Amino acid sequence: MNNPLIIALVVESVIVVVMFAVLCWLVRGQLKLKNDYQALNDIVQGNSNDIAGLCSAALTVDSRIAAVDSQITATYEQIDDLAAKLAEVEQIDxxxxxxxxxxxxxxxxxxxxxxxxxxxxxxxxxxxxxxxxxxxxxx
Missing domain, CATH: 1.10.10 (Arc Repressor Mutant, subunit A)
Structure with a gap:
């Protein structure tokens, strides 16, 4: 009787040890995944910050380009006005x-x-x- 009981205890002990080893392996894997997730999350956050900065810079550049474009348009209008005045002066007989x-x-x-x-x-x-x-x- 002792023999089957000892075998059952040994089998149960082996199963407990194997389950403990699997549990340790799973905890280790979970910690590794958690660290990988944190590293990727930091990278994504850095990329988001970079994109936000680039968008802000793009808006600033766009407003500057719009201002320069309006100045160029005004300058072209002034040039056209001056050319018309010059043509009027030249047209004087x-x-x-x-x-x-x-x-x-x-x-x-x-x-x-x-x-x-x-x-x-x-x-x-x-x-x-x-x-x-x-x-x-x-x-």
Missing amino acids: QSSHPYSGDIRKVRSGASVNELMQNSGLSHDEAALLIRLHGSKTQP
Whole structure:
């Protein structure tokens, strides 16, 4: 009788030891998973912080780009306005100006003598036109 009882106790003891070993293995695995989960959670939190920072920076850059874009648009409008004003000034009938043809001749390189002969200007008038409208390299 002792024999089956001892065998049963030994089997139960082996089962208890095996269950204890499995329990220790499971606890160890659970701790490892918990540490892995914490590490991954830290990584995800860091990535979330990085993404939040990038979104904030993107919004700042977007607002700056919008401001620069509006400044560029305003500048283009000013350039268009100035170009229109310049066109208006150029459209004024320059032919009504008594010296417009002579000024064109000076800009194309006419000399004092040529102006005097072709346009009937005095020497002083021709010299003045050349000083005012001639190229800088001309004496």
